[in-house]
Amino acid sequence: MPVMTEPKLISGNANRTLAASIARRMSMHRGMNVSLCDARVERFNDQEIFVEVYENVRGEDMYIIQPTSNPANDNLMELMVMADALRRSSAARITAVIPYFGYARQDRRAKARTPISAKLVANLLTEAGIDRVLTLDLHAAQIQGFFDIPVDNLYAAPVFALDVQHHFRGRMGDLMVVSPDVGGVARARELATRIGAPLAIVDKRREKAGEVAEMTVIGDVEGKACIIVDDICDTAGTLVKAAQTLTDSGATEVHAYITHGVLSGPAVERVSKSVMKSLVITDSIQPTDAVKTAPNIRIVPTAPMFTQAILNIWNGTSVSSLFETDTLLPIYEGLYSSL
Template identity: 50%
Template structure:
C-alpha cells in the first residue's frame, strides 16, 4: 500500500485537501490510471481528452473530479499482467463495449465511462402517470458487450424494476452479453431466514436479474459473501476497501496509534482483513444485541482502544444506530479519535443526526449510492469507486483477471 494517496483537490471554497482542515464534504477520486496497464493502453492525446471530459461532469452530489495523472496512490494495485498485444489495443475502435446508466446514480456511471474513454450509451427512461417504467435504447447494441450501471439503492423497488426492464430491453435488442453493474445490491441483508416463515429476498432478487436476461453481475461489497451463490450466472465481486485504505494512508496516522474496530461480531472477518492491510493493526470488537430491524443496543467492547485512533469498518451505514452506539462506547473506553469507514452510505433517517453529532472525527464513504445535498455534513468524506469499477469492466470485457486487481 502506498504511503500517500494520489488525490486531486477541489477549487477553494468547496472542498479541501485531505490533510487540511475543511468546512465541507469532499469527493475524491483515485488515480488507478497511473498503473502500467492504463498508461500503455492509452495514447497521451486520449488521456488528455479523458481528463478534460472529467472536469465537465456535474454530479447531483456536487462537482465530481477525476485526478490528474500521477505516479503514486494505487498504481501498484493494478500492475499489469496483460500480454503486450492486448495492452496496446485502442479502446476507441472497440465498438462492442457499451455502457448505459439507469437513473439511480448517473454521475457514477459518467465517471466510469470517462475512465474508459467512452460516452454513455443513449437510453430513454421515463415513468408514466401510473408509475410504470418505460425504457428504450436509442442506439443499436446488436452483438455488443453491454454494461448497465444501476445500484438498487433507495427507492430500492423502483431502481430494481428499472434495472430489470433495462436488461430485458438489451436482451430483446440482441446484445451479445449483458452485465448488470450493481454498485449497491439492495435486499442483500435478507440473505437468510432468522425466524420462521420469512422470505430470503436476496435469492429472489438474484433470480429476477437472471431471468430478466443478465449474463453476468458485477457487484461491490456485498453484505455477505454467500449472496454470490444465489446467482446462477457468474458474479464478479469487487471491494471498495482499497480505495478507503489508500485514503487512510494519506492521513499518515502512526501505525502504533491505530486500532481497527468491528461494530458487530458479524463484521469481524471484514475488519480483520482491513486491519491486516493497515500495518497489521490490532483489532477490537463491539458486542451488541439487536432487538429489532434497524434497532441495536451496544453491550461491551472486546479489545483495548485507550489512547488510540479507532477506525470503525462496516460494509454499509443505514440508520447509523450500530456505528453511533459503537463510537459512543469507544469514547467511553478512552479512544482518542474515532473514524467511520463504509462502502455504502444508505443514510436512512436519523443517520445524519447521529453521524454529525460530534462522535466522529471523520465519516469516510464511497459514491456507490448518490448522496443528496441535504445529507452532507462537515465530517463527511466521499471517495469515488469509478476507476475501480471502470478497470473491472475493462478486464471483464477483455476476458482478463479481476482478482489480480486486489493482489
C-alpha cells in the first residue's frame, strides 16, 4: 500500500455545512489548507445520482462525510455511489463518516414478516467498497455487529456533559437526568454519571403505534431541573409530553439533550410551544431554517469531535480516547474554556 500523506475529505449533499466545518478545523490541526475534494454530486432528470471526482485520489485515505438523514434513501444512495467512484479510482482506504445513521431504528424484527433494514444497509455499504465507518450515537449499539468492517461509534454524552456543566454552573445540585423511556436508561445513566446527577425514568405505555396513552414518572423530580436525554427526536410528540408530565410532577424546569434532531413534521412547532426551556441537539443532521430560528432550540457542534476522530483514524491512534470529557475539553476550548 502506498504511503498516505494526508487525509482527504469529500462530502455529499446531506450536510455540507458540517463537512466544511470539519475541513476548516482540520486545516487548523494540520497547519495547512485542507479543503473538501473537488467533485460534483448531482442528479439527472430522472433523479439518478451521478458522481464525478475531479482530483486524483489514487492511494489516498478518503473520508466521505454524509449523514443518511432525510431524504434518507437519496443520501444513502449518494454515499454508496461516492464510495464506488472512489474505489474504482484506486483510493487506498474509504471511511464513511456518517454523523446520523439512517435506518438504525430498524435494528430487529419486532413483528413477524418485517425486515432488519439496519443490517441490509450495513451490507450495502460494505459491498459499495467502504472499509470503515465512523458514526455518532447509534440508536442501538449492536448495529456495530451488523458490519464485517471496523465501526467507530462516537458518543455525544461527553460533549453534552461539558455543555451541562457550562450552562448549569452553580446549579449542578439541582439537576435530575431523565430517560424518556425504559429503553433509553443506559444512555441517560451515562450522562447522569458524568455530571454526578440522579436519574429518573418516564414510563410510557402505548395503546397503538405512534400514540402514547399514559406516562408515569419513576423517581422524585419535585423541585428539580430535569434534563431529558435521548438519541433521536423525530416528531417530538413523546418528548413534549414527557416534559409536560415532569412539570406536572413538580419539576421546576425541563431541558432536553438529544443527539440527532430529525425534527420532522410538526416537531419544531411542538417544541417551541412546549414547557421545555431548551432543546439542545447536535448538527449531525443539517438543521433547517425553522430549527435555526426556534427560540428554545440550541445546536452543539460536532465538527471538533469528528475532526479529531478522523485524525486519530488516519494516525492509527485510539478513537476511544474521545469517549472522555477531559479529552474533548481542549478541542471544544472556544465553547467551554471557562470550565
